[in-house]
C-alpha cells in the first residue's frame with residue numbers, strides 16, 4: 001500500500017511499512033473521497049502539525065542511568081488545544097503515535113469537544129520499572145514536554161500503560177515549574193487532586209452505551225441472551241465487562257496479553273477482576289476453559305469488543321469472526337482489509353472514534369471542572385456522557401445512511417467535515 005507521506009520525499013523523508021498510520025491514512029482517504037472538500041483542506045489535514053521526540057535519562061534503582069525515547073505528536077489544533085493520552089509500551093513508535101494523534105482529532109470532532117488531537121508515548125515496558133523508576137521516568141518525560149503542555153495548549157491523559165498516578169506526577173511536575181497547582185494540565189487524575197468522578201470507568205462504560213445503540217438497531221434486545229467476548233482486560237476492557245454484566249449481559253470470553261478464558265454460560269466478571277488483581281492475568285481462572293488470543297476473536301458470540309491495541313482484526317481472522325456486532329474499545333484494532341471483509345459479511349462495526357470516545361468525553365468534563373473549580377457528581381457525569389455519545393451515534397448513522405457508507409466512514413466523514421469547515425473559517429496562516 002502506498003503511504004502518502006512518502007510522496008513528499010523532498011519535504012519529509014518518512015519511511016515505514018504497513019502500520020497504524022497507514023491504516024489511519026487509508027481510512028482518511030476513504031472518508032475524504034466521499035466528501036466534497038477543498039483540495040487544500042484535504043492535504044492539510046493529512047499531516048501531523050507537530051512531532052516532538054525526546055531522549056531522556058532515568059536513574060535505575062541500581063544507580064545506572066538509562067536513556068529512554070518518548071514522543072508527543074499534535075495532529076491538529078484547528079478545533080482547540082490538542083488532547084490525547086500518553087502510552088507506555090514496547091510497541092511505541094513515532095508512526096504509531098502519529099496514527100493515534102490523528103484518530104484523536106477525529107474522535108474529539110465527532111463528539112463535538114473543543115479540542116484538536118494529540119498523542120504521546122514512551123518506549124518502555126512499564127512492568128519493568130519500580131514505582132520510583134516509573135515516577136522518575138514520568139517526571140522527566142513531563143519536564144521534556146513543558147514546551148508543549150499547558151491547560152490551554154495540550155492536555156495529556158492516560159492511555160495504555162499509564163493511569164491516574166502518572167497523571168498526578170505530570171500535574172505535579174508542571175505545577176512545580178509554573179509555581180501553582182495547575183489542575184487542568186492533565187485529565188484522568190486521581191479524584192483527590194481534581195480528577196473527575198466517573199473518569200476511570202468512562203471509556204468502558206461508553207463502549208457499552210454504544211454497544212446498546214448498535215444492538216437496538218439490530219433488533220437484539222434481550223441482554224440475558226446476548227453474549228459478549230472482550231479482547232483485553234485493562235482499563236477499557238475490564239470496565240466494559242463490569243458494566244455489561246451489571247446491565248445483565250453475558251460476558252463469555254475475556255483475554256489479556258497472556259491468553260484468554262471462555263465460558264459459554266457467562267463468566268463472573270468481578271471474580272475475574274479479583275483473580276487478575278491477585279495473579280496478574282485472567283489465565284487460570286476457575287470455571288472457564290483456556291483459549292488462545294487468536295481463538296478468542298473467533299469465538300461464537302453476539303458482540304466482540306476488541307479492547308487491546310491496534311491491528312488485531314486483520315484479513316486473516318476477519319473471515320472467521322462469528323460476532324454480529326463489533327464495538328471497538330481499542331484505537332485502530334481493525335485493518336482496512338479487515339474492514340472490507342467485515343462490511344461484506346454484514347457485521348455491524350461501531351468504530352473506535354465513536355465507541356471509545358467516553359474516555360475523552362469525561363476528560364473534557366474533568367478539564368472544565370478544573371478550570372471552573374466547580375465539581376460535578378457522578379450521576380451528572382454519566383448523564384452527560386450518555387447524552388453526548390447517543391447524539392454522536394445518531395450523527396454517525398445519519399451520515400452513513402445519507403452516503404451509503406459503513407459507520408467508520410460515516411464517523412470519520414462527520415468529523416473531517418467539521419474540522420475542514422473550521423479550518424476554512426479560520427483560514428490558512430499567514
Ligand code: GLU
Pocket residue numbers: 083084085086155156157158159160187331356357359360361363
Ligand atoms: N487515551 C484515551 C483515548 O485514546 C483518552 C484520551 C483523553 O482523555 O484525552 O481516547
